[in-house]
Amino acid sequence: MMLHAYGMGGTIRTVVNQANAMVALGHEVEIVSVVRRREAPQFAIDPRISLVTLVDQRDGRRPDSFGRKAWRRLRGKIVPRGEFAADYFTERVEWAAMEYVSGLRDGVLVTTRPALNLISARRTPRSVIRVAQEHMNLSAYPETIRREIARHYGRFDCVAVLTRTNQAEYRRLLPGTPVVQIPNAVHKADQEHSRQVNPVVVAAGRLVPQKGFDLLIPAFAQVVAERPEWRLRIFGTGPRRTQLAGLIEQHGLGEHVSLRGRTERLDQELADASVYALSSRFEGLPMVMIEAMTHALPVAAFDCPTGPRDVLTDGVDGLLVPPRDVDGLAAALKRLVADRDLRLRMGLAAAETSRAYAPEVVMPRWDDLFSRLAEGDRPGARFEPSL
Structure with a gap:
């Protein structure tokens, strides 16, 4: 029910x-x-x-x-x-x-x-x-x-x-x-793996305060300052779309951050990306994050209650930073986007971790x-x- x-x-x-x-x-x-x-x-x-x-x-x-x-x-x-x-x-x-x-x-x-x-x-x-x-x-x-x-x-x-x-x-x-x-x-564990060639970070979820996209956007602004070729794509709908669009404009990220709305091809979007970002203030079990891991995406995540730490091993298949720490999330993202070998290594570990959720x-x-x-x-x- x-x-x-x-x-x-x-x-x-x-x-x-x-x-x-x-x-x-x-x-x-x-x-x-x-x-x-x-x-x-x-x-x-x-x-x-x-x-x-x-x-x-x-x-x-x-x-x-x-x-x-x-x-x-x-x-x-x-x-x-x-x-x-x-x-x-x-x-x-x-x-x-x-x-x-x-x-x-x-x-x-x-x-x-x-x-x-x-x-x-x-x-x-x-x-x-x-x-x-x-x-x-x-x-x-x-x-x-x-x-x-x-x-x-x-x-x-x-x-x-x-x-x-x-x-x-x-x-x-x-x-x-x-x-x-x-x-x-997850709906399927054996998914197409990211080839780590596209400078794209993906996040997904309802556009509500719980998901913390208002924290992710300023964190990504710090990434863009050093790596202007990278893009952030946020998938989902919800009541905070207008506020988030304003935040993107406020940080001058119109060319770097896009609110993509609902998609029926999220699996392909994940396979085409190189990093998954989880910025939630709290979770139960973050399933879209685990779906991303099936595509061999490394994760940068807030260590929020609960879920990320129950799934991720910090430094192995992703990077955990203190809850709501915008600078910490920015640092984790910058570490991942700067090192393709690290992303490949963590991505393979993430795919292996995700098999427990098959x-x-x-x-x-x-x-x-x-x-x-x-x-x-x-x-x-x-x-x-x-x-």
Whole structure:
């Protein structure tokens, strides 16, 4: 169950990949999209998968009832303030999600963000195996969310997180609750490798404060001052496009930095580049970074919570610098762009690291977890699916 199966983004892509892998293994799979705002999914969904929409918003969102403010104070209101997607959860949307999970009687329900996890914890019948999938580190959530997680996630049969760091966080908060670490999988591990011939740095993600492109642009200005032939291409859409365009102009980088918007050929863009930059203020598990590593791209990244350090080994397959350290990020980028041999060496190591996130490595862990839960295996907090 996911918020918007028809949208773009790393979480949507990885959940669709997971569903495709599960149906390929012989499972009966249904993707539940709480809302729908596009005609067709942006990622390929196996035709054997049933795709269900709860609230169709292609003609726009319907206004809530007159009693919305009162409803927020009632017991029916579950999604707390501070949920990153709280604006999606109108009265109609939240009730539709609650009604759907309440009507389930068996099978495994996997929910994929705090709002849906909390709805599942409080409304899904106990006859259903309930798995909460968390794509973000616990410390990134505001106190309103962490408090509800601590209060309700103990009802789940299992909580699945992406990194060992996340696992430790959730185990401290949820003693006695099974918390397993299974990373997201890339869609394909064997990708075309960068030939390290184009002076191009790539970054990708939603144009929102979390992704830190406002920090990357001034860092790249320092690169251009020494290496004017290099270019930065930022892929993604979002509400901060105008502000970022202004920042590019402010630094005089109109010929050096471009906001490329959404692309359907990101794999080729990565293969054509020479460096990947991760400037996020926080992450769950940075999947586009790992996708870049499948193309043998070395990475310059902020050591933000969480994800980069769980994947990268500093000095081996990338360079880690302190969070939000613009000068440090600039220095890492300058080191990489100045040394092609270093990029080739780190790129090969990055491609090797990325193999741990191949579908054929990750997906059997989900299959094993679901099988063991279906057999009634609900062990304590030290449970790990077999590899």
